[in-house]
Amino acid sequence: MSVKDPAPHMPDLGGASPRPEALGLPSIAEQVSQVPTSPGCYLWKDGKGEVIYVGKAKNLRSRMLQYVNLTDDRAKIPLMMQVVRSFDYVVVGSEHEALVLERNLIEQYHPYFNVDFKDDKSYPYIAITESDAFPAIKYTRERHRKGTRYFGPYTDARAARETIDTLRKAVPICISTCAEWKRCRRYLQSHPDDVAVANMVLAKRGRPCFDYHVGRGPGACCGAIDTVEYASHVRQVENFLSGRRSQIVEELEGQMREAAQNLEFERAGRLKHRLEVINGLDDRQQVTFPSSVSLDLIGFFREETISCACVFVVREGRTIRTSEFVLNKGMDVDEVELEAGFLKRYYDETSDIPAEVDLAVDLPDAELLGEWLTQKRGRVCRIHRPQRGEKSRLLEMAAKNAHHALNRYMVRTGYADDRTNQALLQLESALALDAPPMRIECFDISTLHGAFTVASMVVFTNGRPDKSQYRRFKIRADLDEANDFVSMQEVLGRRYSPGRMADARFAAAAPDLLVVDGGKPQLTAAMTQLEELGLDIPVCGLAKSDEEVFVPWDDTPVVLPSGSASLYLIKQVRDESHRFAITFHRELRTKAQSVSILDEVEGVGPKRRRAIMRHFGSMKRLRAASVEDIAAVKGVPESVARDIWQTLRAWEDDAVRTQDAARTQDAARAKDATQAPGVDRDPVVHDVQPEG
Numbered sequence: 001m002s003v004k005d006p007a008p009h010m011p012d013l014g015g016a017s018p019r020p021e022a023l024g025l026p027s028i029a030e031q032v033s034q035v036p037t038s039p040g041c042y043l044w045k046d047g048k049g050e051v052i053y054v055g056k057a058k059n060l061r062s063r064m065l066q067y068v069n070l071t072d073d074r075a076k077i078p079l080m081m082q083v084v085r086s087f088d089y090v091v092v093g094s095e096h097e098a099l100v101l102e103r104n105l106i107e108q109y110h111p112y113f114n115v116d117f118k119d120d121k122s123y124p125y126i127a128i129t130e131s132d133a134f135p136a137i138k139y140t141r142e143r144h145r146k147g148t149r150y151f152g153p154y155t156d157a158r159a160a161r162e163t164i165d166t167l168r169k170a171v172p173i174c175i176s177t178c179a180e181w182k183r184c185r186r187y188l189q190s191h192p193d194d195v196a197v198a199n200m201v202l203a204k205r206g207r208p209c210f211d212y213h214v215g216r217g218p219g220a221c222c223g224a225i226d227t228v229e230y231a232s233h234v235r236q237v238e239n240f241l242s243g244r245r246s247q248i249v250e251e252l253e254g255q256m257r258e259a260a261q262n263l264e265f266e267r268a269g270r271l272k273h274r275l276e277v278i279n280g281l282d283d284r285q286q287v288t289f290p291s292s293v294s295l296d297l298i299g300f301f302r303e304e305t306i307s308c309a310c311v312f313v314v315r316e317g318r319t320i321r322t323s324e325f326v327l328n329k330g331m332d333v334d335e336v337e338l339e340a341g342f343l344k345r346y347y348d349e350t351s352d353i354p355a356e357v358d359l360a361v362d363l364p365d366a367e368l369l370g371e372w373l374t375q376k377r378g379r380v381c382r383i384h385r386p387q388r389g390e391k392s393r394l395l396e397m398a399a400k401n402a403h404h405a406l407n408r409y410m411v412r413t414g415y416a417d418d419r420t421n422q423a424l425l426q427l428e429s430a431l432a433l434d435a436p437p438m439r440i441e442c443f444d445i446s447t448l449h450g451a452f453t454v455a456s457m458v459v460f461t462n463g464r465p466d467k468s469q470y471r472r473f474k475i476r477a478d479l480d481e482a483n484d485f486v487s488m489q490e491v492l493g494r495r496y497s498p499g500r501m502a503d504a505r506f507a508a509a510a511p512d513l514l515v516v517d518g519g520k521p522q523l524t525a526a527m528t529q530l531e532e533l534g535l536d537i538p539v540c541g542l543a544k545s546d547e548e549v550f551v552p553w554d555d556t557p558v559v560l561p562s563g564s565a566s567l568y569l570i571k572q573v574r575d576e577s578h579r580f581a582i583t584f585h586r587e588l589r590t591k592a593q594s595v596s597i598l599d600e601v602e603g604v605g606p607k608r609r610r611a612i613m614r615h616f617g618s619m620k621r622l623r624a625a626s627v628e629d630i631a632a633v634k635g636v637p638e639s640v641a642r643d644i645w646q647t648l649r650a651w652e653d654d655a656v657r658t659q660d661a662a663r664t665q666d667a668a669r670a671k672d673a674t675q676a677p678g679v680d681r682d683p684v685v686h687d688v689q690p691e692g
Helices: 028-032 060-068 076-083 095-109 157-170 179-190 192-205 227-241 245-261 265-283 335-349 366-377 389-413 415-430 484-495 520-533 565-594 606-616 619-624 627-631 638-669
Strands: 040-045 051-057 086-091 125-128 137-140 149-151 295-302 307-315 318-327 356-358 382-384 439-448 451-461 471-474 513-517 539-542 549-551 554-558
Touching (some): 028 086, 040 060, 040 095, 060 076, 060 086, 095 335, 095 366, 125 227, 137 157, 157 227, 192 227, 227 245, 245 265, 295 335, 295 389, 307 335, 318 335, 318 389, 356 389, 366 382, 389 415, 415 565, 451 484, 451 565, 471 484, 471 565, 513 520, 513 565, 520 549, 539 565, 606 619, 619 638, 627 638
Parallel strands (some): 439 513, 513 539
Antiparallel strands (some): 040 051, 125 137, 125 149, 307 318, 539 549, 549 554
16 A cells, blocks of 8 residues: 555644734634624634634624633534634524524535535436426436426435336326427427417427337327326326325326226226336335334444434335435544534435434434424424334434445545555654654553553554554563553563564564553653664654653644544554453463462372362362362362362452452553454464563
């Protein structure tokens, strides 16, 4: 894998200009204190004057002061406010107007810190050209035009085209790509007085298209249908796309019965075929409700810097389509902000508003968003969080679909490679390295009050785990209590000794970056050992508490941007080393507990031990045995049996205390260390205990 310069993707953290107070101007806080308390939208800007975040507020001054005073607990706020150099605001009449304006401003500026679609492409829609005398159906990615009704968005272009194809089999309607329809449209637009008698005019002037001959076109081009009957077809199509299929079925059944009564059997047959097309859709339906409900269920799945939303569109109790959208934010924003941001963007793009929108979280402004959707829909729409039942189950299913869709997107676009490239380049810049760290080695210590002390070494090559290079060490120092500094110095001395550096089982060259799990003290211990070995290896320490990176050339830790690819990578390296170390530590504890305690009992030699184990078959059965059971073993006196039983009881009591202490320590160390996604939990390991 090669490293290339990534495209600019975030504001310059240094800012392109100094803060206002450095120029003798009022500070941001002083300027915010003069902002009105009216509802409106605020726009934070960086040193270049570019908008980096847009938000709405019922009280502008109060909301903006939360940013300035860092009382907003979202993780991205401190980083964002480092970049802010100025702001604008727009006062409106109500919070509802602020919501609409916020959506328009985000669409205009595409701020970096706002939740938006990842690729910002235009999604497919199915549209009906209602302003035409004979409205046509079309597949389009165009922006919404006046006089055209849009259904969607769809994220699968093929599914949208197949929907049009299926729909035209059920309800004949003109398609906008038809050359004859275009000719008729041009004529009627230039002769508006002929619209009322369009069928008679077109019967003389027009000619039938191919779709009319195969039953997918109603024959508007040749005068086979008038505008009134055609309007009923358009209404059926719109009902179909809105999910109201029952109305179409009732109308078609009524027309079929009427045709049969009038002995129009050929027409009745065509209507029956259309009904079969519509009813056949139910055979493929997998997600249904027992009642006729209209709702959207939106599930989410988040990675570190990217996420996906999956929308189940349910109409009349049936899921009529699913759509997946990749978003430009992941775990770098909280779940509430992510879901609220998507909801605003999605329903700003579509006119298909349900009676209910189901999410997995409670939104603080759910009532306001519900009012906005109600106004767009023309009828009541509420935002709901189901706690149990079928809706809750379907939300989980939507989240699983979002997970799969995000994985497909990452594989298809090579997103993981791009993010790794960005991470390596960002680490090179932030840690002042000579080159991107193509080989990263990380060490971690795991112990229990000085007992079973081990160290792990994990290796990331080209930004990915290189499990063949993983190593683990037993610490030889005689420790009465936990001492990470002595342990770290020992393992580094063994790993980077001249003999180990020449060992084929290790890399032939020193790593580009050495990471130690811990803060300044652990970093100092590593630097001391490397100096004794005469090695010049770039090294840093990563503390768990605030995810701060300590470097030897500055007392102030380096803070990598929250949600950045570099922070994601270095946390993944650290967490993997911790997992690897604690796994080895637990293995040693387990082995120690399984060592035969019989060796500690006076009067039990190899022969009696073999006889006892042969009799009971396992330590578990031996621990459950009574004194009499043990004495029943051939060659074991009762006094020795009693000593064995007492020793086993004492050993069990000590084991319980040890396990309790281990759980406490493990829970404390693993509190902030989450498992890195995409890394196998059971790699092939090498128990390397080199001499020297």
